Amino acid sequence: MxxxxxxxxxxxxxxxxxxxxxxxxxxxxxxxxxxxxxxxxxxxxxxxxxxxxxxxxxxxxxxxxxxxxxxxxxxxxxxxxxxxxxxxxxxxxxxxxxxxxxxxDGSPYAAVGLEINTDYLTAVALDLAGERLLSWRRAFTGTPGQPGQAIASLAALARRAVAKLERENRQVLGLTVAVPALVDADGIVELAAGLGWHQVDLRKSLTAALGDPPYPLMVENDANLAVLAEQRLGDEAGTSDLVYLTGGSSLRAGIICDGRLLRGARGFAGEFGHLPLDPAGPPCGCGRRGCLEAYAGLDAVIRQALPDAALSPSEFGPHVDEIHRLAKAGDAQVLAALTEVGRRLGHGISMLANLINPACVTLGGYFTVLAPWLIPPATAELESRSVAAQCGGTRIVASALDSSAAAAGGATRVLDAIDAGVLPPPQGAPAAR
Amino acid sequence: MxxxxxxxxxxxxxxxxxxxxxxxxxxxxxxxxxxxxxxxxxxxxxxxxxxxxxxxxxxxxxxxxxxxxxxxxxxxxxxxxxxxxxxxxxxxxxxxxxxxxxxxDGSPYAAVGLEINTDYLTAVALDLAGERLLSWRRAFTGTPGQPGQAIASLAALARRAVAKLERENRQVLGLTVAVPALVDADGIVELAAGLGWHQVDLRKSLTAALGDPPYPLMVENDANLAVLAEQRLGDEAGTSDLVYLTGGSSLRAGIICDGRLLRGARGFAGEFGHLPLDPAGPPCGCGRRGCLEAYAGLDAVIRQALPDAALSPSEFGPHVDEIHRLAKAGDAQVLAALTEVGRRLGHGISMLANLINPACVTLGGYFTVLAPWLIPPATAELESRSVAAQCGGTRIVASALDSSAAAAGGATRVLDAIDAGVLPPPQGAPAAR
CATH class of the missing domain: 1.10.10.10 (Winged helix-like DNA-binding domain superfamily/Winged helix DNA-binding domain)
Structure with missing residues (x-):
């Protein structure tokens, strides 16, 4: 029985x-x-x-x-x-x-996701069937600690996306904003270190900036949305125990266990970047020492691979391209730096793997292009640190989703609401809020 | 919407x-x-x-x-x-x-849970309403690495419990065995370091030793079962994001997220004791250095608090009683040792908390009696290492369940099957297997 x-x-x-x-x-x-x-x-x-x-x-x-x-x-x-x-x-x-x-019927509706990160903004719209209607990326050069400026940029991008969709006679079903941050269950951004935000009610501010739009607006952390995109649209679609790691200045984990997003009691799960690797390690932006981010966050990657490079968010993209170029060319310093970063990532992933035993950990963000050099040392480190034999079955792979993953996940989340039975009203009926 | x-x-x-x-x-x-x-x-x-x-x-x-x-x-x-x-x-x-x-109707049925640990065996039986019918504990003095001996002891205990229940005219609905081990989804014990077991098909061996009994027999890791007991019977009953930490020679975490047991892709989640705290730390039984268990496993607790004590599993109980007595009496060496152990536990709990953000972490096993001295330093450490403010809401508390927690969880798991719709057959019908 x-x-x-x-x-x-x-x-x-x-x-x-x-x-x-x-x-x-x-x-x-x-x-x-x-x-x-x-x-x-x-x-x-x-x-x-x-x-x-x-x-x-x-x-x-x-x-x-x-x-x-x-x-x-x-x-x-x-x-x-x-x-x-x-x-x-x-x-x-x-x-x-x-x-x-x-x-x-793909034609009448659109689901919209936006992402704000330290160095870019993205927008993605999907139709009801999950087909991509638009995918935009632009540089973000806002000043850290000035959420008003960032909200104005997000609102401008949202307005342009919505206007384009409305010109195509689509009704927007909802909009979700991804933020590289701790976000609580009410959509308040508790702490976004990279943006210098603390206690920002982004949902309320953006709703106001958009003139109280007729569609629902949600705010969620970027890793959580990216892993939803991975689960629905990525190579690992359908895997029920899945982790997505953001690869940027800050490292967060979006965790799906047994098919469901793991948000934790207050929505603060997935703070991967501040796992402590070594009490004698380098100082971290959080004020502690030896955090994973201090070894394997994007700033640390650039510092190790390109010691002479400027560390400005606006240069992150070009720097990663340069690291990629040098790695392909076999540059010894860059290869050694990537091996070291991979090893540290594997160390962090082993903690995650010993605690939650995912089937798959996908490297996202800027890590996707560097993955061929990061995955072998990360996997070796995971293997040596896993309590279960053969890494307990945990694989480390590159995400097939590009830097629009979190925004695509935002749109996916709007579709998830439809699939869970929250349908738009019959045409002609007044829009529900 | x-x-x-x-x-x-x-x-x-x-x-x-x-x-x-x-x-x-x-x-x-x-x-x-x-x-x-x-x-x-x-x-x-x-x-x-x-x-x-x-x-x-x-x-x-x-x-x-x-x-x-x-x-x-x-x-x-x-x-x-x-x-x-x-x-x-x-x-x-x-x-x-x-x-x-x-x-x-409490009278006709019983659900049975057993636990084998390095130094004891326990048996618990619950009636359908969750009332405790028996709760036995006895010393286990089997030789590590000899599962045959342990299985014979478990079978003897199971037979005595079942015989007692049958004398009371109760039908046994099922039996679950808790093991301090990595247990895969099929009930194979992959690795039980404390027992010296590797790849033991406990379910099959015990089924044979019990003469192919008419009730279902399951095997699960002790922490997973203890957290199920905590969720149903403990002070934190009903908490939907809950962790139970075993407190013995090995430290495992039973994790409930969003109301459901988190087992991971292959059932290997919850390996808490081998979170690495310091690459320069003391050697651990697993062959690595600086694992949490090397600082806060029961052996390490006894070694720090009672440096002259013998480290034999059969002495664990008396040693913990002695530590408890000395702590109450204000012994400086014992208090310092417990503060240090608490700090290390808090360090490990902070990793768990940053990754999965539970509402509550309960200290179980031998830690329950030492909890008054462990919780304050553990909480302080968690607070200093939590990325979210105020520990992200995570509290550290002592389990109100005694050392029978895992066995009670085993019986609970049998009741969970009933509650999920797997009912015993009408009386008189042949028993399903």
Whole structure:
């Protein structure tokens, strides 16, 4: 009877005999759900089915999901009314009667993600099916400690992205901003060392700067959003125990355990860069000594690989290009520096791996281009420090997502809300807030 | 529309229109569920409702869960047939007609947990309602590296516990064994350093030693089981982001994030004791230097507090009693040693806290009695090393559970299977395996 699987990931379920219905999890116990919740969830079930199986017919959906045909018909009508789904014609390439095939309707909506980092801003928009509608990057040269300036830049970028999408007759479903920071559960930026921010209510300020827009606006830490993008769009899509490491001035980990984002009790999980490696190590920007960031943050990488280079955020991109060029050319100093950085990264990753045993750790940000030189020493270090044999199965790989990962994750998070049953209102109805 | 909560923990749901039903999670997408699954889940819903709200009537259950009354009646009949629920008489202390009140039936079943550690064996049995039926502890003096001897001792203890329960006419629902070890998803003990075990299929050997018993037998690491006990039975019951630290020769962390046990991709999460504190630190049993265990494992605690004491597992208990006595008496050497151990523990906890941001870290095992002297320096160290202000909300507390925590967690895990819908067969039917 009770195998280990019966006690694994949260069970999820289920259905009353007729009049009532339940929404339960193993953790929170039974909770009554009203009819509107059930309807919203079933709409999302159909939507998710179409996301992975379209084109398909109403009968296909009923057969696979277990929903009855009349229910599916009614749900599909609703989804067509909301312009989330459209009919694409009859197929006869099947046994039995020809059937009307359905697909997700990519055209009427857009989900937007923005990222602010120490040296750049990015914007990504996805349609409902996850297709990229725009992907912009521009230099950010704001003064640290001046969030007002940064918020004005973010608002300008958001306005331009939204205007472009609206010219294409798309409704913006939501906007999520990624910040290299500790962000609490209410979207307050507690501490963004690289930006010099402390206790900034970015959500409120940006909402005001955008004139109280009709779509929801969320704020989240960059690593958390990047790992959501990795899970949905990256090479490791579908891996249920996954870590994304930001590779910039600060190093944060976005952690997915058992398929779910690990945010921690107050949303502060993933502070990877300040794992202490050596009490006798170099001073770190945080005031302590020997933190991982002091060895393997982007500033430290540039300092070791290009000792004569200027350490200004506006030069990070060109410096990384130069390091990449020299590494390819076999420059001994750069290779030694990257080996040392890789070793330190592996040391930090071993702590993460011993504690949470992920299947995969992806190196993101600026690390993606340097990954061929970082991964071998990092893996060797992980192997030597892992308590479980063979690194407990943890692999270190380069993210296939570019520097837009966090912004793409912001847009992904908006789509996640749709997939979880928070649908836009039927067209013509007033927009919900 | 989409607030942060819409994207939080896995959504869970739902219900077809009539004929079909769905079991979905946000992570795995829609999955069809057959009628038997729905029935089993609804049985468990009623059971869980009674666990937290009994005594209550059928009508109460229907009103709170949203299941309709006819369904609840049928489910309750089934649960009474399985002797999981019983009627306790009519109440008139309510508006309307008197109603038959229901409670969980504690009498016919027992869930058993065992623990083997370097110096002791424990056995705990709980009834269906979580009441403790037995709690035994005995010294274990097996030779390290001889799993056969240990398995014989475990089997003898299990047989005595099961015989006692059967004399009380209880059916054993399952047995879980806690091991201070890396345990993989199949119950293979990969590595138990303290026991000198490597690649031991404990589940298979113990099943054979018990003559292929009719109840399910599981093997899990001690920290994982202890944190399950903490979540259900301890002072921190209900906390959704919780860590339990074993306090013995080896230090492992049982981690619950967002209400669910974090096992990692291969089940190797929670290796807390080998977090490296200082590359120039003392040698550790694992072959590396400066691991947390080398400073704060029980051997190190005894070595620092009682430099002249013998370091044999059979003396651990008396030594801890002596340390406790001397600490209460204000012995300077012991107090200094405990402050140093607390500081090192806080250093390790800060890594855990920066990575996963738990609400609470409970000190278990032998640390429980020493906690008054360990917690203040540990908390100070955590505070100085936490990236988030105010330790990101992480508190360090003493576990209220005694050394039977892991065994109690083993029994709890058996009950969790029941609560997740894996019910024993109706009385008289052949037992499922």
């Amino acid at each position: 009770a195998g280990p699987q019966a006690l694994g990931p949260a069970g999820a379920v289920v259905c009353g005999g007729g009049l009532g219905a339940l929404v339960i999890t193993r953790d929170s116990g039974p909770q009554p759900a009203d009819f509107a919740d059930v309807r919203a969830t079933n709409l999302a079930v159909v939507l998710r089915h179409l996301r992975s199986h379209a084109p398909c017919s109403r009968a296909d959906i009923a057969a696979t999901t277990g929903l009855n045909k009349a229910t599916v018909s009614s749900l599909v009508t609703d989804l067509i009314d909301r312009r989330l789904v459209r009919e694409v014609g009859m197929t006869e390439n099947r046994i039995g009667r020809p059937a009307m095939m359905l697909v997700l | 989409a607030g942060p909560q819409a994207l939080g923990p896995a959504g869970a749901v739902v219900c077809g229109g009539g004929l079909g039903a769905l079991v979905i999670t946000r992570d795995s997408g829609p999955q069809p569920a057959d009628f038997a699954d729905v029935r089993a889940t609804n049985l468990a819903v009623v059971l869980r409702h009674l666990r937290s709200h009994a005594p209550c009537s059928r009508a109460d259950i229907a009103a709170t869960t949203g299941l309709n009354k006819a369904t609840v009646s049928s489910l309750v009949t089934d649960l009474i047939d399985r002797r999981l629920v019983r009627e306790v008489g009519m109440t008139e202390n309510r508006i309307g007609r008197p109603a038959m009140m229901l409670v969980l």
